[in-house]
Amino acid sequence: MNPSFGTRVRRLRQERSWSQQELSLRSGISTPHISSIERGKRFPSLEYALRLAESLGVPLSALCDESSTFQPPKMKSSPYELPLYLQNFVLNESATPYLQTAHRLSTLPREDRDLLTLMIDLLSQTRHVIPAPMATH
Template sequence: MDERFGDRIRRLRLARRWSQQELSLRSGISTPHISSIERGKRYPSLDYALRMAAALGVPLTALCDESVALKPPKMRSSPDELPVYLQNFILNEAATPYLQAAHKISTLPEPDREFLTMLIDLVAQRRHNSQPTPIG
């Protein structure tokens, strides 16, 4: 792959009027990593390339082959609708493992996704309830 891969990512992202943050949210890849790919400073792994293609709604060949037309499909939702603390989280490089896990969960069949979501909620609730109450 050469720098054209990053250019195609950027063109598709901008055609959708998405920020790098939005592509980050949709792909589970950190915003700084996406920025580096678009600038040609980093090359994505096959997994990352597939995730960006899926997030952008195009086949991987559309990112790698210049003969494939770049025609963005209609997409919905934006991270701009998220609370600011979540937007800041997405921009942070340390968020990568969490974004990757969320992406993996989102691709599971619905019953598995619902089960894992319930399990995460229960663990979070248990953790929250076991923390000492601040005195004040």
């Protein structure tokens, strides 16, 4: 990794209008550690680099490769910009697996994403009604 890794983390964080605390909450990495990475004083482990990339919604190459011209997707700056019912969902700890799955889905190639979305829609429309067991007297 090179010193510009931290510069790219800072740029992406600031593009989202996130504080280091916000990135810390999203990535599970302490605020002082993020600050050190952004200033080039520390280099993250592979695990931390992956967590930062995932939190920022970019592939790891966007943080590591100087020649990467990846254009990150537009993201909300904060859950508080969402409608109240979505805020409650996003800020609820039990929503984490769903949000992680949605993020992974969003990083797939378009054809794969469209196919999986169609499958999820079809499955959610299917109602399996299991008849109650017949009583025997």
